[in-house]
Amino acid sequence: MPGGNVKVTRAEWLAAARDVLISDGVGEVKVLTLSDRLGVSRSSFYWYFKSRADLLEALLSEWEAGNTGVLVRHTQMPSDTITGAVCNLFRCFVDPDLFNHQLDFAVREWARRDGHVRHVIDLGDTSRRLALTQMFERFGYAPYEADARARILYFMQIGYYALDLFEPLEERLTRIDGYVLGFTGQNARPEELTALAAYARGVQEKQAVARPA
Template identity: 50%
Template sequence: MIAPQDEPAPGNIKVTRWDWINLALQTLISDGVESVRVLSLGQKLGVSRSSFYWYFQSRQDLLDQLLAHWHETNTKAIVERARRPATSIIMGVLNVFECWADERLFDPRLDFAVREWARRSDDVRRAIDQADDDRLSAIRDMYRRHGYDEEDAFIRARVLYYMQIGYYVLDLKEPVEARVSHLAAYLRSFTGQEPDEADVAHFMRFMAAR
């Protein structure tokens, strides 16, 4: 993905490439991909269509940038944290948990919006399938590095990942504090090991620093 330009288009002093992308992302999340239209976005931004074509070749170009942004945030965050060096599988799982705990790393509303978009686009469906494979593979490999055999690593990765995605799809409204109160039990479930107080304290410090 090309980084959004900082400089606005001539004649549109307050509108940058990122303004277009950001509004399009908000619209995708709130109203779906069919509402991501050049005219309506321009009206909301208070600029003409010429501003849009300064930054993008077409509406499809904008949609491609939205999909690239989703990949560079949601998928990249999970893969990067699953690949981080960790002293134990518990710490490895806690690294991945950071994505679920901080929406600046993984935006569940955006993920859900892209999954809805995939119902209307075969290309986006393929992108979703590839992202799920990449995320699962990274988590599976994390388990393998910590001594789990191939099948156990595969199944544990699926349980961890699908549970969380299902949590978002069901739109459960459990407060973060309530989930964190079960942290040790979640870690036992996902690893088969007993976390110690230092493990839990480490994650709580991350939560407090958000």
């Protein structure tokens, strides 16, 4: 039974709410559900949040700062080439601690029922596409072509998640050079592909260590 003397942090409330949002949808993100999951009394919720609506707004802000913020920052990472810049971008997509695609689609599903969330999603998608467009423009692509390539890259990646595709990492890595060529019209340098592959394998190893036996 939940105990009033058990203390959890605001971050733990948010993490529990995020897990429920991903697994069961926004309708199940309820104070009682979360308090049972955390093993604490409902009253402790109000140390951190004014209401359920306040919690939901915090979840939305977390998505904005996390997924959208991470993607934008990865488009701005230093690189000598556009192919290197795209490889840098791919890092956030291979690391769920950076871009949480499950959260992304949980928020999109939420937006189907909430006009405010739909507006926030639309602003986020616009920010992401603009950042990608500016990434291409920095390497000399004309605005029209930069916008088209940004859309192809972004919509392909979101579609990849929407189809819930699963590929073993090593199989996925065999296609990276082709993807980079398709997105940029240029061949990636071998060292760029090697660095991305090493990063992706490091993420996989970290996940294996963290996974319960």
